[in-house]
Amino acid sequence: MKLDTYDIRKVIHYYYAKIQETNHPYYWYCLAETQSRAGLTNEALQTIDNALSFPNPYPSKLELLDMQLNLQTVLSREMNLNRTVIVTSKQGDINGDGTKDNVFLTANKTPDSPFWRNITLVIQNGRTNQYEQVQMKNNAGYNPTLFLGDFTGNKGEGILVVIDTGGSGGSIYAYVFSYLNGRLLTIFNSDTFNETFKYDVNYENQYKVKLNSYYLKERYILDLTYKDKEYLSEIYNEEGVLKAPIEGWVNPLSGLYPVDYNRDGIYELEAYQRIAGRYNADSLGYVQTVLKWNGQAFVPDRQNVAIFGRGI
Template sequence: MFIDAVTPPPIEMVIQEEQICTFDRKIGDVTGDGIDDFVYLTGHKKSPDAIYQEGITISVVDGVTNEVTEQVLDLNGGYGSALFLGDFNQDEISDIYVSISSGGSGNINYYYIYSFKDKTPVQLLDYQSLNQLYEWSVRFLDHYQVEVINDTLNQTYELNLSFKNKEFLQKYYDSEGKTREGVEGEVLPLGGLSPIMTPRGKGAYSLLSSQVIIGTAMVDHLGVIEIYLTYQEGKFIPYDMVIGEQGNIK
């Protein structure tokens, strides 16, 4: 049951704590009793106008009893934290997805998914598990080619950089297209993790992750790795992968 006309009560009314900040809020049944709950993302800031968020916590207020269940996230803090509710673990109850920005130049982000079924927080995903999913190597080849190697699966993909502008290519190749000495690349940690709807029905979601492939400088984007994941047997399992030049993947 979704309550369109109901406005969530201020979290300060049900959580007695000084200087608590509400970063985001949603309404939906996350406990599985068929009644909508009030879901908050709360924490602290150094000052009212600060943008850095600390002590980020998921707070679920039961839609019937106002009982509060909390889960503190295991990171120091970040920027622009946000909530999304959807069924990721296929139990027909909405789970709680949280995204938080690191605020750095690499556009690296942190993600969590929790089930609050029966008012018991259970972590379904954290960003570190996806960052550790595969080991990657990036190697420049002559004639404006780059090898992206999935060392975990022993699979190699090639990128063609010939479309890049002259200034960019001169950093990595000489006038004959030969690779300069000492140039190398890497795959950055998780930059994006988007819920994607599945054929299972309304409110059912899988995930699409993205990681940027860079050269020697953070701003030198070579391409992107996109991995599709679905929840099976207690964890998110990759079922498809696409690697291509930045901007050519849709």
Template structure:
């Protein structure tokens, strides 16, 4: 019991020290080792905030590590975090601090993606733009060495507008084609000049957004996570959603392999689970 209390107190002290350092950086101060060249101090960041923390072994030494997500704000009244940090500390380990870009509603999750029996650290934060996009980060801390794991590339789609308000969409990566009916958008597409009397007059190039959702999901229920990706397809305007590109990715032999894909008119419900 005493050890548990002491460990909690020590962790609180470590986080407090880290947060204090962030505050000093915000005021234009920083400590550095001899001959170390520091970047210019950032804008006046307010004091860092502990957003999430979890006791979990991410280094593989068999001991629980304390993994925390810390954020700093430019404006304390705003929900936007200007910077995010992953902080990993553990018994007998040097503390690791990983800086990330900021965002809204940051979340930290843990799952084994590469099958090495160790959970990786996954962080997402919304950009706040009208496209509903987010920043995503995946890190391995095996042997207490932070290693960024690349994320799967978004899929590519080409579109052909057909008569009677039908769009034929083709996934470049698989060669498969899908048809989506857009008759409910008839008035908008007539007004924009794409269709006249149901016939194609001026076809447009559709846009495929980056991942609006990149979600850990254990498809095979084997304790190893895949990624479920969702990309929005837009037509005459960003608000004009034609459909969604759905993908399932699995890490194999050092790269992401596409295990499944589809294009749907509506956003499919998720049955994902994460740790």
């Protein structure tokens, strides 16, 4: 039976009273068990230490030691869960003052998992040694990475943070930070990108897929003849006519890569979004959008669609 907080306090108080009255090993054990059930791990460990001091502890020394080991494991997990560590770090002149700054991503590690929580950007000013913490809306995921480079041409290096979401579509969270007019600003984030770049994907007769890119008002036609016969026969009849209407979709941002296309020392961003057909694993290709800083925001410089090839 699950006890509420009031009941637990009453039970713990009862066992304390019995211990003061009799100092019997049985009540020390009962107290430790109740504290453990209540999540009072440190208190339970102290109680077990007292219980083990008896010549004949209850229920046995072996069982108490096993209980102690389990609680120590729980305590270790709790400590690891709440301990902030540096996941990755870079050095670069972030604010353009000519001094190298230290840039970190810190987070809390999930025990027995590559999942990170509370991912935070931390910048240590190389001149003043002062720290600045930057919180991100999407601050949990896998494989958080840092890249430093000039995205705006303002002499200071910007900061690109990418985090894998772990979702089935291979999507990412991505942010770019840069000092502009003496302030660290978010100049790119994946949520805004995903909300801005909208598409629809529709299968058409004669082994084609039509993709409309609404933000850029462009249309792409994907040729499906590279797909194998089994795939096509599930969708089309022998005349190449659709057996039923099929809609696909474009996934959220799945890759964001800094590329200096103009070789001028200023990085553009190349964004990848995976095109899905009948289901997520039915990948039809990628929408590739090159984004360039225009002095106020990243804007699309060009957009392409890439499809997969087939062996010849």
